[in-house]
Amino acid sequence: MMAPNANITGDDLVITSITAKDMRWPTSLGGHGSDAMHTDPDYSCVYVTINTERGVCGNGLTFTLGRGTDIVAMTVKALSYLVQGRNAGEIFLGFGQFWRELTSESQLRWIGPEKGVTHLAVAAIINALWDLWAKLEGKPVWKLLTDMDPELLVSTIDFRYITDVVTPAEAVELLRQNAAGKEQREKELLEVGYPCYTTQVGWIGYTDEYIREKCKEYIAKGFTAFKIKVGRDINSDIKRCKILREEIGWDNKLMVDANQIWDVNEAIEWMVKLAEFKPLWIEEPTSPDDVLGHATISKALSPYGISVATGEMCANRVMFKQFLQADALQFCQIDSARIGGVNEILSVYFMAKKLNVKVVPHAGGVGLCEMVHHLQMWDYTSLSGSKEDRYVEYVDQQHEQFINPVVVENAHYMALTAPGYSTELKPEAIEQFEYPNGSEWQRMFNEGIFKRKE
């Protein structure tokens, strides 16, 4: 897992400290982000800053829904002894090995391993390290990955448990095979960007009138693919899907998302009733751990032309491996703030490429759009080389909190040029929304706008 002969910026740069902040926004007040399972999310994140002796710092995050953000922040702190005092360049040169150290901490792994709170904490730390690396190289992460020597890129991945599907040598070979046309694809990304779909039209807490309004707004912005939440009540779902089709027509794409609410048979029966609306996919129809259940649903819905998408709560690369092997998903939804951050997500891209499954990242929340479009752009320049039937999700939430937020034009993420992973929050965002003492939170508590449930 060491990259031989690599030249790494930051090889003499010591990491002096690491901090984790509990950041929350009161999105539940407007029903934004709501679905059948998560009815009142307050979009939140654990915001990690990795400070170095020369002032340059890396920022990364993992996405949460409000309560529990403090628990993930505590876990980052518990892991921080593995990062503090380390040499940044040495981490990057042996990144796969470092990732294994972080996920194999001999006592903390007992409360994971490689899943749940501990893995969310790992994702936030790892994402901050990639932001640091990209800033040191003076490149956005998509370009850092695109320019990286295949051996060095593959050396960032821990292949333990997945070599039965893809080996490091095969991953290097996949990158070499797809190198032709890379410059042209990069130019195209800078000119026209990468396509996205929106979920901003269909949160479960939105009224019918608001859904119509949002559809009109996003059609006017050039969107051609739309996702709506389902699973609370079949009659309401039929009504909402009807509204969507009336507003977006039949040439545009419709996707539906149940956020794990159903049993396997219930998912099939429910989706047969929604088949007349021709959804491209049903997302998270059942438990995110039920590989064979998803395979059963995929098989049953295939005659209706409905595919299965999942991954935003997939625990780790091993679970992704099994979903891919079992033909349990047709659209693979990596999430930039889950599994173990960039390094482990890259391994999922390689497995999906090998097994011929399309990656359509989950985004939205806080900072997920900011991060994941970098990864999908790298996939386009360097691995899949294709945009066919591929989109990145887009949700219009909290972009204004970031110093270098995503830019979406004509339903495409534009390729950013600012160095880093687009994860640095504005100082005023921290002053206002750090929980619970930020000025906006104090105002909302004092005015009785927001009631704490802790």
Ligand SMILES: C[C@H](O)[C@@H](O)CC(=O)C(=O)O
């Ligand atoms: C709670 C989140 O908003 C979730 O509903 C997001 C999601 O499932 C999606 O965007 O897809």
Ligand SMILES: [Mg+2]
């Ligand atoms: Mg979803």
